[in-house]
Amino acid sequence: xxxxxxxxxxxxxxxxxxxxxxxxxxxxxxxxxxxxxxxxxxxxxxxxxxxxxxxxxxxxxxxxxxxxxxxxxxxxxxxxxxxxxxxxxxxxxxx
Amino acid sequence: xxxxxxxxxxxxxxxxxxxxxxxxxxxxxxxxxxxxxxxxxxxxxxxxxxxxxxxxxxxxxxxxxxxxxxxxxxxxxxxxxxxxxxxxxxxxxxxxxxxxxxxxxxxxxxxxxxxxxxxxxxxxxxxxxxxxxxxxxxxxxxxxxxxxxxxxxxxxxxxxxxxxxxxxxxxxxxxxxxxxxxxxxxxxxxxxxxxxxxxxxxxxxxxxxxxxxxxxxxxxxxxxxxxxxxxxxxxxxxxxxxxxxxxxxxxxxxxxxxxxxxxxxxxxxxxxxxxxxxxxxxxxxxxxxxxxxxxxxxxxxxxxxxxxxxxxxxxxxxxxxxxxxxxxxxxxxxxxxxxxxxxxxxxxxxxxxxxxxxxxxxxxxxxxxxxxxxxxxxxxxxxxxxxxxxxxxxxxxxxxxxxxxxxxxxxxxxxxxxxxxxxxxxxxxxx
Numbered sequence: 320x321x322x323x324x325x326x327x328x329x330x331x332x333x334x335x336x337x338x339x340x341x342x343x344x345x346x347x348x349x350x351x352x353x354x355x356x357x358x359x360x361x362x363x364x365x366x367x368x369x370x371x372x373x374x375x376x377x378x379x380x381x382x383x384x385x386x387x388x389x390x391x392x393x394x395x396x397x398x399x400x401x402x403x404x405x406x407x408x409x410x411x412x413x414x
Numbered sequence: 415x416x417x418x419x420x421x422x423x424x425x426x427x428x429x430x431x432x433x434x435x436x437x438x439x440x441x442x443x444x445x446x447x448x449x450x451x452x453x454x455x456x457x458x459x460x461x462x463x464x465x466x467x468x469x470x471x472x473x474x475x476x477x478x479x480x481x482x483x484x485x486x487x488x489x490x491x492x493x494x495x496x497x498x499x500x501x502x503x504x505x506x507x508x509x510x511x512x513x514x515x516x517x518x519x520x521x522x523x524x525x526x527x528x529x530x531x532x533x534x535x536x537x538x539x540x541x542x543x544x545x546x547x548x549x550x551x552x553x554x555x556x557x558x559x560x561x562x563x564x565x566x567x568x569x570x571x572x573x574x575x576x577x578x579x580x581x582x583x584x585x586x587x588x589x590x591x592x593x594x595x596x597x598x599x600x601x602x603x604x605x606x607x608x609x610x611x612x613x614x615x616x617x618x619x620x621x622x623x624x625x626x627x628x629x630x631x632x633x634x635x636x637x638x639x640x641x642x643x644x645x646x647x648x649x650x651x652x653x654x655x656x657x658x659x660x661x662x663x664x665x666x667x668x669x670x671x672x673x674x675x676x677x678x679x680x681x682x683x684x685x686x687x688x689x690x691x692x693x694x695x696x697x698x699x700x701x702x703x704x705x706x707x708x709x710x711x712x713x714x715x716x717x718x719x720x721x722x723x724x725x726x727x728x729x730x731x732x733x734x735x736x737x738x739x740x741x742x743x744x745x746x747x748x749x750x751x752x753x754x755x756x757x758x759x760x761x762x763x764x765x766x767x768x769x770x771x772x773x774x775x776x777x778x779x780x781x782x783x784x785x786x787x788x789x790x791x792x793x794x795x796x797x798x799x800x801x802x803x804x805x806x807x808x809x810x811x812x813x814x815x816x817x818x819x820x821x822x823x824x825x826x827x828x829x830x831x832x833x834x835x836x837x838x839x840x841x842x843x844x845x
Contacts, residue, residue, distance in 0.1 A: 326666045329690035358659040364599040364692035383692040386577040387597040390590045390655050402450055406542035410456045413602040413689040414522030
């Protein structure tokens with residue numbers, strides 16, 4: 320079996336214009352239901368949701384803007400979801 | 415910005431939006447297209463393959479100059495277990511013209527090209543702007559607001575994709591539900607054109623489409639896909655959102671699992687990864703289409719209207735997107751002639767869609783999503799196929815088993831006659 324490539328390495332292939340001043344996705348950091356958190360952690364293609372020491376964390380840097388977390392969480396972990404401002408975020412060169 | 419009022423504002427520079435804008439400009443209407451990405455295509459992802467009949471109708475001969483990758487001449491479907499793979503490959507051998515052909519495609523390149531065509535036709539392009547909301551006056555959509563900047567038009571065409579927050583705000587569409595959408599996760603891997611030709615036994619300009627059920631998603635509803643581009647390979651997995659969490663493997667790990675499958679790894683080995691992308695796919699089919707595709711001063715098309723059909727062996731959305739954009743433009747041109755952009759006049763769009771292949775095809779397969787909700791297809795079928803194939807081809811000097819008996823036995827272990835009959839009924843209903 321060939322080696323597994325980490326998500327972080329894969330995000331490195333992409334062109335991003337990260338908007339440091341605006342998080343287009345906001346999560347409920349106090350959310351505690353482990354089963355719901357687990358789903359979002361497994362779902363994010365960019366691996367941006369982490370569950371450590373009983374806390375869910377998220378960074379919008381590297382977001383592929385798919386919307387999966389919003390749909391999977393049904394408003395439970397993800398408090399608000401929007402597209403990044405124009406020109407910000409991922410710029411796909413292949414697509 | 416000035417108080418200038420456009421005939422139409424199109425939100426979203428994907429295939430639906432570009433087509434609508436292109437058609438309106440050709441009819442000499444003043445049309446503004448607003449795209450949130452740096453350029454049209456920069457936020458767009460496909461598996462992907464485009465069936466070209468609707469593009470060909472829009473722009474005859476387009477395939478000669480458009481950045482399409484390879485004409486698909488080989489269809490491969492595969493059932494996979496952890497190590498096994500049963501592949502079926504079909505080639506019609508016929509030379510399809512562009513009214514029946516399909517091509518592998520990379521959307522960033524294709525949409526960028528299409529946007530240039532639209533601009534040449536007279537569309538005013540505004541990339542790099544996010545539309546925050548539609549402006550409403552007296553219950554009618556009259557324009558858009560983008561970061562405080564207001565722009566007005568007789569009609570707004572929403573082609574803002576699967577995550578169409580704008581049509582949700584207007585109440586034209588409900589929030590997506592997990593069973594209605596799948597997440598697609600893809601890598602584009604560069605390989606020499608000649609290497610691809612050899613690995614897939616295809617000529618220059620011709621290519622293979624591979625769709626896989628079973629192991630890539632560990633039996634979750636969904637599957638793997640692989641498309642040969644000119645000098646790269648698009649490889650990915652698609653997984654229905656309601657199934658996420660069913661197994662303890664993440665979406666990105668499913669893609670790694672697929673890439674490392676013994677039957678897949680040799681196809682991509684030595685390649686250079688170029689990009690990693692993800693996108694939602696509306697998969698709810700006919701029943702997911704919004705009840706009304708229009709309201710006063712506004713229309714909705716493409717993925718935003720959920721015009722996608724997933725049959726497992728074929729996934730279509732782009733040909734629908736192009737057609738819906740064309741029909742939206744047709745309705746807007748009529749509304750302009752009548753000088754009336756009310757819901758009543760714009761309802762012509764709904765009529766045109768209902769009379770088009772979009773509706774006919776989506777209606778035909780309206781029960782297909784029900785079939786694809788059956789986990790047996792993604793678990794038991796690939797496993798039983800693998801066991802039968804293994805028995806069929808393994809020679810080890812032991813007493814051979816009767817294959818039909820073995821097959822019946824394996825099926826009986828997993829299901830009851832009633833359940834099997836039920837699955838057959840669902841399948842018949844779907845087809």
